[in-house]
Amino acid sequence: MSRPSDLVQGTLDLLLLKILALEPLNGYAVSLRLRQVSGDVLQVSDGSLYPALHKLEQEGWITAEWKPTENNRRAKYYSLTGLGRTQLEKESANWSRLSVAISNVVKLKEA
Amino acid sequence: MRPKHWFYTLPLRLRSLFKRNQVEQDLSEELRFHLEQKTREYLTADLTLEEARRRALREFGGVELSKENCRDSRSVSFLETLAQDIRFAFRMLSKNPGFTAVAILTLALGIGASTAVFSLVEAILLKPLPYPSPDRIVLPELVSPPGVNLGSEYFPWGQTQFRLLTRESHPFQFVGAFQNDSFNLTGSGEPSFLDGFRASAEFFPALGAVPALGRIFTAEEDQPGHQYEVILSDRLWRERFSSRGDILGHAVYLNGYAYTVVGIMPPGFEFPRAEEMPSSFNFPSEPQIWVPLAVAPQPKGSPSELAVIGRLKPGVAIEQAQAAMDLITKRAEERDPQWKGWFNTRLVPLTRQVVGDTQRPSELILGAVGMVLLIACSNVANLLLARSLGRRREFTLRAALGATRSRLVRQLLTESLLIAIAAGAVATLIAYLGIDFVKAYGPSNIPRLREVRLDLLVFAFALCVSVATGILFGLAPALGATRKDLASSLKEGGRGCAGIPASSRLRNALLVSQVALALVLVVSAGLLTRTFFRLLGASGGFNPRRVLTLQLPLPASKYVDQNHIVAFYQSALSRLRSIPGVESAGIGETVPMGGEGESTVIRMPDHPVGSQREMPFANYTIISTGYLSSIGTPVLRGRDFLESDTADSTPVALVNAAMERKFWPSQGALGKQVGPASSRYPLMTIVGVVPDVKHISLREETPPEIFVIDTQKQWPSMLNMRVALRTKVDPASMTESVRLAIHSGDPDLPLAKVATLTTLVNDSLSQPRFAMLLLAAFSLLALLLASIGMYGVISYSVAQRIQEIGIRMALGAKRRNVYGMVLGQGARLAGLGIAIGLLAALGVTRLMSSFLYGVQSTDPFTFAAVCLLLLATALLACYLPARRASRIDPMVALRHE
Secondary structure: OOOOOOOOOOHHHHHHHHHHHHOOEEHHHHHHHHHHHHOOOOOOOHHHHHHHHHHHHHHOOEEEEEEEOOOOOEEEEEEEOHHHHHHHHHHHHHHHHHHHHHHHHHHOOOO | OOHHHHHHHHHHHHHHHHOHHHHHHHHHHHHHHHHHHHHHHHHOOOOOHHHHHHHHHHHHOOHHHHHHHHHHHOOOHHHHHHHHHHHHHHHHHHHOHHHHHHHHHHHHHHHHHHHHHHHHHHHHHHOOOOOOOHHHEEEEEEEOOOOOOOOOOEEOEOHHHHHHHHHOOOOEEEEEEEEEEEEEEEOOOOOEEEEEEEEOOOHHHHHOOOOOEEOOOOOOOOOOOOOOEEEEOHHHHHHHHOOOHHHOOOEEEEOOEEEEEEEEOOOOOOOOOHHHOOHHHOOOOOOOEEEEOOOOOOOOOOOOOEEEEEEEOOOOOHHHHHHHHHHHHHHHHHHOHHHOOOOOEEEEEHHHHHHHHHHHHHHHHHHHHHHHHHHHHHHHHHHHHHHHHHOHHHHHHHHHOOOOHHHHHHHHHHHHHHHHHHHHHHHHHHHHHHHHHHHHHOOOOOOOHHHOOOOHHHHHHHHHHHHHHHHHHHHHHHHHHHHOOHHHHHHHHOOOOOOOHHHHHHHHHHHHHHHHHHHHHHHHHHHHHHHHHHHHHOOOOOOOOOEEEEEEEOOOOOOOOHHHHHHHHHHHHHHHHOOOOEEEEEEEOOOOOOOOOOEEEEEOOOOOOOOHHHOOEEEEEEEOOOHHHHHOOOOOEEOOOOOOOOOOOOOEEEEEHHHHHHHOOOOOOOOOEEEEOOOOOOOEEEEEEEOOOOOOOOOOOOOOEEEEEHHHOOOOOOOEEEEEEEEOOOHHHHHHHHHHHHHOOOOOOOOEEEEEHHHHHHHHHHHHHHHHHHHHHHHHHHHHHHHHHHHHHHHHHHHHOHHHHHHHHHOOOOHHHHHHHHHHHHHHHHHHHHHHHHHHHHHHHHHOHHHOOOOOOOOHHHHHHHHHHHHHHHHHHHHHHHHHHHOOOHHHHHHOO
């Protein structure tokens, strides 16, 4: 499976979980939100967004439901499950630990 | 994975598995929605619709690729591959219905038949007895002193010997003696005649049997004068005393004496049943009553036929116990030299005794089943071998297209398993039907037959064996194909006209062994069938047509005086003879096929006895006038008993032909003198010779037998006589008038074991009939399987040789030649199989000579007939492929790939 190379492994999962934790969204809306929140720093191609969503669904972290949009189009809306919430907490904690560790390393002064 | 996780994801996985179209549609729609939204987004940025759509697509980066990735994300590979394999296997199997049906049926027959029979054998032979630690229970059997022929391997214990044993330091924790007896139960309702045992105090503890209610006998009750206590079987208690608990402590009347009921045995306790004991004991098959044996501390030399049972002391092995018994024997002989040789004992574990006589037919049947399973497996092996060779090209192609080895193996496994599961289902049905059939039609004298259940463990075992065969022979050739250089096997694949020599040799070898095994089975079945028909035609020394027999036990309390007894029988006989429809009537101690007679030591003045070792034995049977004509036994020489042979006239006797052959082979028995060993009884003059009347089975070697007349009898008691009536009409219809005739003399007498002589003969034939039918069924099965195998091998080889045959025909070979070629190939293989089978059969049938009667184990007629049968079957199996070969159109064949 192809992953965005510039994303740290597993980070995309974390981002998607976090975004869906705020509110249930369809795939397109997720891609919009990704762009909004991260500016253009995190480039996720639309083509790799869907496999990632499907994987999360298979893992049982998010669940999907077909619902009408505001302009009455049928779309697949993803929302976080209880399992997903646990997973999100775990991954956020991991991420914090990792980022603290990395920034500590990066901040080391050269002798 | 965590269960909670599965809870969420399993429905999704199943959905992607079984609702594939739905899932695909959803995926397309989801992506389409995304693209539409994106296009709309770009439209607002002043692009044309066309441009906007193209941009959206470009941005997306390959819709199909994304879809593929999504499918991968659904990660159902394992289940989906399995489903794919199953679908594919179904397709392959249904494309080849002939192969599938034959494979499934062959396996099902093999598994079903072997499971049914293993279940039978398990229940009969291997199941532990329902007593605590049954392996500790032994039967000490007295064996004949060396050189002394008592007509039987076993002989009964005397009371003196039993007392001697109990006084010694013996290796048993408990040791009890028992003796069968019958009891006339009166007092409440119809008088009934019940089989039972007199048993000493330690009989029940030795078995470890505990009554369901009440208690067992105490040692005090097991003494002469105190023995009026009784233990009832559960069945008797329920049927006769309607399960009343207050029967304990009450008296019932047995043979006219009051016995106090002290215990009720649990349901199913019927020890010892006749079929579990040495047949020479003539035990009842359903004992209902146990009373104390009460052997005196110093028994007088009164004759008694005891059997002994013991429970080994904890920690004593059977070998140590045997050594201890040998020591007792030695001490007894040293103390009293007259015992020399007469006290040899052999300890037989009860578990072995119980299966004793039935063991050998079971082994025979087990052997037959093993052979059928072998044939079935080798048949399936052959089928699969042919099939996977035929599919080499397919596998090579799929390997070339990138299928991994494990993927191919998985698919083959799936196919094998599908076949095995289908075969298992059919086999279950066959096994159930088979067991029901055997339970319904099997002989009643096989112990514990009614308790047989389908054994799941055995079923699983048979299934595993067949699946393993399938995997071994289905997988190996296919794997071989993938291992080879792909390109060359692709080229060679289709044109394997010469076949692969090694594998066709293997197939031929499998076929030859099938034919050989089938021949062994069919020969065995043939011999048993001949035996059975010989038995049907065998003369038992009597004529069973229109004869009614019954047992007439007289209670000892009421019939004390011998003259009284004789007078009763005389008047009963004259009443019976006056019943309209009765041709003749007589009484005798036994009736033909009604059980073993009494045997005794005899003396003959013209055969002086040198030593105790050579004492002659003979059956000693009391009969009345009219008995011989009732059972239809002619007098060969001399005369029958007459009304004029009375207590006051010269004592006379009849002997059977075996007796005459043994003792007076040249001058004949007429006019010779014979008598019981004790000189207290007078010698009798032999006035007639009769044919050997068989007692237990039509195949028995009848021992010498002396018949004496009831009116001249002083010894032993005649309390338990059989009545035989020859009638002019259906004997079974006479029962009621016979009962009336007897009861007009004594209304308290029970009529026991009422049966026609034909029924008795049929019962005695039930076991050989059963063995014959079972083996015949198996050999038919074997024949069928072997011909399927033959058909498979020959048609495969015809298919392989289509081009060759085409060329031959193009070059001028006639249809006839092609027929000959194919049939010849079959005949060669069959001939080889038959030759090997013949050798094997010669060895095997020698082992079954004890089941045969009137036919040699090397009976040339049977062997020749079976060889012809097998050859004919083989040629028949080759006929279809041969016909197919002869119809080959050379043009088509040459183009055939």
